[in-house]
Amino acid sequence: MAAVAELAGVTVQRGGSTLLDNLSLVVGEQDRWVVIGPNGAGKTTLLQLLAAQLYPTDGIVGLLGEVVGTVDVFELRPRIGLTSSALAERIPDAEKVRDVVLSAAYAVVGRWREEYDGYDLDRADQLLGSMRMGGFAERTFGTLSEGERKRVQIARALMTDPELLLLDEPAGGLDLAGREALVDTLSELCLDEDSPATILVTHHVEEIPLGITHCLLLSGGRIVAAGPIAETLTDENLSATFDLPLTVTTDGGRWNARSRR
Numbered sequence: 001m002a003a004v005a006e007l008a009g010v011t012v013q014r015g016g017s018t019l020l021d022n023l024s025l026v027v028g029e030q031d032r033w034v035v036i037g038p039n040g041a042g043k044t045t046l047l048q049l050l051a052a053q054l055y056p057t058d059g060i061v062g063l064l065g066e067v068v069g070t071v072d073v074f075e076l077r078p079r080i081g082l083t084s085s086a087l088a089e090r091i092p093d094a095e096k097v098r099d100v101v102l103s104a105a106y107a108v109v110g111r112w113r114e115e116y117d118g119y120d121l122d123r124a125d126q127l128l129g130s131m132r133m134g135g136f137a138e139r140t141f142g143t144l145s146e147g148e149r150k151r152v153q154i155a156r157a158l159m160t161d162p163e164l165l166l167l168d169e170p171a172g173g174l175d176l177a178g179r180e181a182l183v184d185t186l187s188e189l190c191l192d193e194d195s196p197a198t199i200l201v202t203h204h205v206e207e208i209p210l211g212i213t214h215c216l217l218l219s220g221g222r223i224v225a226a227g228p229i230a231e232t233l234t235d236e237n238l239s240a241t242f243d244l245p246l247t248v249t250t251d252g253g254r255w256n257a258r259s260r261r
C-alpha cells in the first residue's frame with residue numbers, strides 16, 4: 001500500500017521551544033487516523049506539517065510522493081484538504097455557502113472574480129448535499145450555526161478531490177446533538193473506501209467516528225503510542241497521554257473514556 005504521508009525523525013522548534021520531537025509516522029492511502037492529545041501536545045503543529053504549511057526544523061516530511069522543501073508547495077496544497085478553526089475564521093461572514101466550497105478549487109478564501117464552470121458548481125452542490133447542507137447553498141456563512149459551518153468546511157476540504165484529508169477538531173464546540181450528527185457524517189466518510197486517507201485531530205475519544213483505523217497519541221510533542229486503533233487506544237496508553245488514570249471502553253465502534261479516580 002502506497003504511503004500518502006511519511007514523517008521520518010521530524011522535529012519542529014519555534015521560539016526556543018520544541019513543538020514536535022523526533023516524530024516518525026507512515027500514513028497509508030486507505031488509513032483513517034485519529035490524533036489525540038492534551039492541549040499543547042503539538043496536534044495542530046503536526047497537521048500544519050502534513051498540510052505543507054510548515055517546514056520541519058529537522059527530519060523529512062514526505063507527502064503524496066514528494067519531499068516537502070524540494071517541491072512547489074502551491075502544487076502540493078490543492079491535493080490536501082484541510083479544515084481548521086484558523087481557516088474558518090478567515091471566511092467572510094457575507095460569503096455565500098456555495099462560494100465557500102467553490103473557492104477551494106482556487107485555494108482562496110473569499111470569492112474574487114474567479115470563473116467557475118458547470119462541473120465545479122455541480123461538485124460543490126453535490127458535496128454540500130453529502131454533508132447534509134443541500135438547502136443552504138444560497139445562505140451566507142455568517143448566518144450558519146457552528147455545526148452547519150463545520151459541515152460546509154468539510155465540503156470545502158473535499159472540493160479539490162484531495163488525496164489526504166486533514167480535520168482539526170471537526171466537532172469542537174458542538175453541542176451533543178450536533179456532535180453526534182457530525183460523527184455520523186464523518187463515519188460515512190471514513191467507512192467509504194473511495195474517501196481519501198484521513199487524519200482527524202480531537203481531544204475526545206467520544207468524537208472518534210466509525211471507520212477510523214489507526215490512532216496516534218501525542219503528548220508534549222512526542223508520540224506516546226501509534227498504530228492500529230484497537231491495539232493503541234488502551235487504558236495504559238491514554239492514561240500516559242493525559243497523565244491521568246483512565247479507563248477506555250468501546251461499544252459498537254464508538255469510544256468512551258473516564259477517570260479511574
Ligand SMILES: Nc1ncnc2c1ncn2[C@@H]1O[C@H](COP(=O)(O)OP(=O)(O)OP(=O)(O)O)[C@@H](O)[C@H]1O
Binds near residue numbers: 015019038
Ligand atoms: N511560534 C511558536 N513559538 C513557541 N511556541 C509555540 C509556537 N507555536 C505554538 N507553540 C507551542 O507549541 C505547543 C504545541 O501547539 P499546538 O497548537 O500544536 O498544540 P495542540 O496539541 O494543537 O493544542 P490544542 O489542543 O490546545 O489546540 C503549544 O505549547 C504552543 O504554545
